[in-house]
Amino acid sequence: MRTRQPATEQYNPLAVFIEGLSTLFYGMLVTWRNFWRPKVTVRYPYQRKPMPPRYRGLFYLKWNEEKQRLNCVGCTLCAQACPTDVISMVKLGKGTNAGVSEFTMDLGRCLFCNLCVEACPFDAIYMGPAYELASERRDAALFRIADLAQGGEEAVRTNIETVQRLMAEEEKARPAAGGHAG
Amino acid sequence: MSMPVSPEKQSTLSTVDILSQGMVINVGPQHPSTHGVLRLILTLDGEQILHCEPVIGYLHRGLEKMMERRPYRHNVPFTDRLDYLAALSNNLGICQCIERLGGVEVPERAQYIRVLLMELQRIASHLVFLGTFGTDLGATTMFLYAFRERELVLDLLEECTGARLTYNWIRVGGVPDDLPEGFGEKVLGFVKTFRQRLEEYDQLLTRNRIFRSRTQGIGILPKELALAYGTSGPVIRASGMAYDVRKAAPYEVYDRVEFDVPVHEQGDVWARYLVRMEEMRQSIRIIEQVLRDIPDGPVQTKLPKVFKPPAGIAYSRIESPRGELSFMMVSDGSPNPLRVHIRAPSFVNLSVLPSLLEGTKVADLVAILGSIDVVLGEIDR
Numbered sequence: 001m002r003t004r005q006p007a008t009e010q011y012n013p014l015a016v017f018i019e020g021l022s023t024l025f026y027g028m029l030v031t032w033r034n035f036w037r038p039k040v041t042v043r044y045p046y047q048r049k050p051m052p053p054r055y056r057g058l059f060y061l062k063w064n065e066e067k068q069r070l071n072c073v074g075c076t077l078c079a080q081a082c083p084t085d086v087i088s089m090v091k092l093g094k095g096t097n098a099g100v101s102e103f104t105m106d107l108g109r110c111l112f113c114n115l116c117v118e119a120c121p122f123d124a125i126y127m128g129p130a131y132e133l134a135s136e137r138r139d140a141a142l143f144r145i146a147d148l149a150q151g152g153e154e155a156v157r158t159n160i161e162t163v164q165r166l167m168a169e170e171e172k173a174r175p176a177a178g179g180h181a182g
Numbered sequence: 183m184s185m186p187v188s189p190e191k192q193s194t195l196s197t198v199d200i201l202s203q204g205m206v207i208n209v210g211p212q213h214p215s216t217h218g219v220l221r222l223i224l225t226l227d228g229e230q231i232l233h234c235e236p237v238i239g240y241l242h243r244g245l246e247k248m249m250e251r252r253p254y255r256h257n258v259p260f261t262d263r264l265d266y267l268a269a270l271s272n273n274l275g276i277c278q279c280i281e282r283l284g285g286v287e288v289p290e291r292a293q294y295i296r297v298l299l300m301e302l303q304r305i306a307s308h309l310v311f312l313g314t315f316g317t318d319l320g321a322t323t324m325f326l327y328a329f330r331e332r333e334l335v336l337d338l339l340e341e342c343t344g345a346r347l348t349y350n351w352i353r354v355g356g357v358p359d360d361l362p363e364g365f366g367e368k369v370l371g372f373v374k375t376f377r378q379r380l381e382e383y384d385q386l387l388t389r390n391r392i393f394r395s396r397t398q399g400i401g402i403l404p405k406e407l408a409l410a411y412g413t414s415g416p417v418i419r420a421s422g423m424a425y426d427v428r429k430a431a432p433y434e435v436y437d438r439v440e441f442d443v444p445v446h447e448q449g450d451v452w453a454r455y456l457v458r459m460e461e462m463r464q465s466i467r468i469i470e471q472v473l474r475d476i477p478d479g480p481v482q483t484k485l486p487k488v489f490k491p492p493a494g495i496a497y498s499r500i501e502s503p504r505g506e507l508s509f510m511m512v513s514d515g516s517p518n519p520l521r522v523h524i525r526a527p528s529f530v531n532l533s534v535l536p537s538l539l540e541g542t543k544v545a546d547l548v549a550i551l552g553s554i555d556v557v558l559g560e561i562d563r
Binding site for chain 2: 016019020023024026027029030031033034040052053054055056081082083111112113114115118127
């Protein structure tokens with residue numbers, strides 16, 4: 001058990017040498033065969049593989065073109081589903097038409113586990129194909145709403161405007177519908 | 183060459199017994215052949231290893247304690263970081279445990295998908311073993327070829343799960359999503375290529391005289407010792423013990439698929455290598471059967487938003503690529519587990535290393551350590 005077992009048969013260095021050499025060439029045949037196979041290497045920064053549709057990369061908040069707003073209503077279900085407290089948000093307004101004015105993700109803590117995406121009942125948060133997220137600065141891992149929203153800064157501004165307008169409309173409609181509610 | 187000594191002088195020399203105290207050297211924690219942050223304190227007498235003391239804990243994250251502070255299902259992504267070469271096995275282990283705790287049923291299709299992913303994962307994991315083991319013993323070509331084929335498995339898993347290493351694609355009560363369109367054909371295509379590539383590996387490595395000389399008869403682990411230490415997986419199967427959790431206590435649909443458990447009697451590095459090679463072939467067999475038999479249906483059981491299992495203890499064990507991986511959870515009826523314990527196969531398998539290394543040459547250290555195939559993420563937890 002402790003040391004190399006003694007060879008049972010007569011040790012013949014020449015036979016071993018010849019056998020070793022032959023298996024070496026036998027193995028070289030594999031190398032030779034692979035030499036003619038197509039290359040599998042991707043010359044990465046210049047050449048990229050397409051990402052599969054399910055790829056879990058950088059998050060994005062879905063833009064709803066029809067309603068001119070982000071789908072997110074600020075219900076914090078994703079933040080509750082997150083095991084590492086990545087998500088924080090500021091809710092804008094209340095009720096079914098509410099939105100978010102701030103949505104911050106600290107991806108330095110993120111596990112990319114997909115639990116927030118599965119928790120969302122409003123199809124608001126998704127994981128996209130972007131994967132080059134490494135940085136030399138720690139604060140580069142902090143993604144604010146403008147970095148995450150589809151359409152960027154512009155979309156966030158329109159989103160806030162739309163939600164505020166909806167809130168104002170609701171406010172206006174409430175006394176009329178509720179009658180003398182105080 | 184030493185000078186010839188006269189018989190009289192020799193007798194006086196032998197009375198002066200110079201005991202070698204042994205030279206102490208450190209291997210690791212940063213060492214390419216330790217496959218992670220494992221530190222080995224070796225006491226050497228020349229080239230012989232007198233004593234080996236593994237030092238672990240450089241990757242300790244307190245995972246079991248972390249799990250006590252989070253709801254059950256939040257713990258699943260953490261298990262990806264245990265055995266990071268077989269993340270899906272860990273996911274399955276913890277999910278099974280939570281399912282047993284809460285009495286959750288898993289749909290049949292989900293069980294088949296789990297088995298399919300498990301076997302793909304086993305192939306990927308054994309390919310890492312094959313590649314790194316080849317490199318350890320000087321066959322760098324093997325590393326390139328094994329990782330080329332592993333890339334194919336990772337591409338398949340990426341397409342299904344969306345991640346390449348930390349998959350987190352097994353949920354309590356099933357799997358989060360069905361297999362993507364045309365996944366079965368792609369897997370069968372891979373299986374076809376892979377079967378042919380396995381032959382090439384045999385030609386390149388298994389038949390290689392140098393490789394055989396460096397592995398045969400090295401680091402022999404007798405069956406009794408393997409049992410006494412509680413080793414599992416390919417390590418114990420290479421020591422002549424036909425123990426596989428998939429057969430001993432079938433989980434998911436492993437009782438419905440046909441496969442053999444490869445067993446070798448020698449217990450040396452060579453046998454452990456052969457067992458893993460054969461296991462990849464058996465995984466292919468399982469994959470083909472699963473793709474043939476997979477039924478239609480739902481893939482997930484709906485669970486309440488706040489999952490509170492009744493008070494009790496649950497224990498689950500699965501056959502991870504490294505051996506018997508088990509989880510034990512204690513519930514007190516609250517949303518968080520009261521206690522989680524993980525039995526990591528690498529940890530138990532590593533404990534046998536000091537007795538394997540005693541009396542061997544330093545040069546065989548990498549071969550023996552590589553053949554146990556430890557993953558430090560799992561050992562330190």
